[in-house]
Amino acid sequence: PLFPRDWRGEVLREMLPDVVPDRPVEDALREVHRRRTGTTGWTDLHPRIHYAATRRADVPKALSTAIRGLNSIHRGADA
Secondary structure, X not given: OOOOOOHHHHXXXXXXXXXXXXXXXXXXXXXXXXXXXXXXXXXXXXXXXXXXXXXXXXXXXXXXXXXXXXXXXXXXXXX
């Protein structure tokens, strides 16, 4: 399998290290593909995929919280 050339490929490259740790992303992609198309192993990956998606979703939340905190500090310094 090949990585998509759009945003999906970028997301896969970010998430695969959490889904299949200790492997280069190209090997991880092959492993996920093998498990998805094979007869075993796909359900074992579901918790890892969920974990990777949760981590990815938490990044924007943490960033926006940090920015709001900096804005309130900046407003407090201007007062």
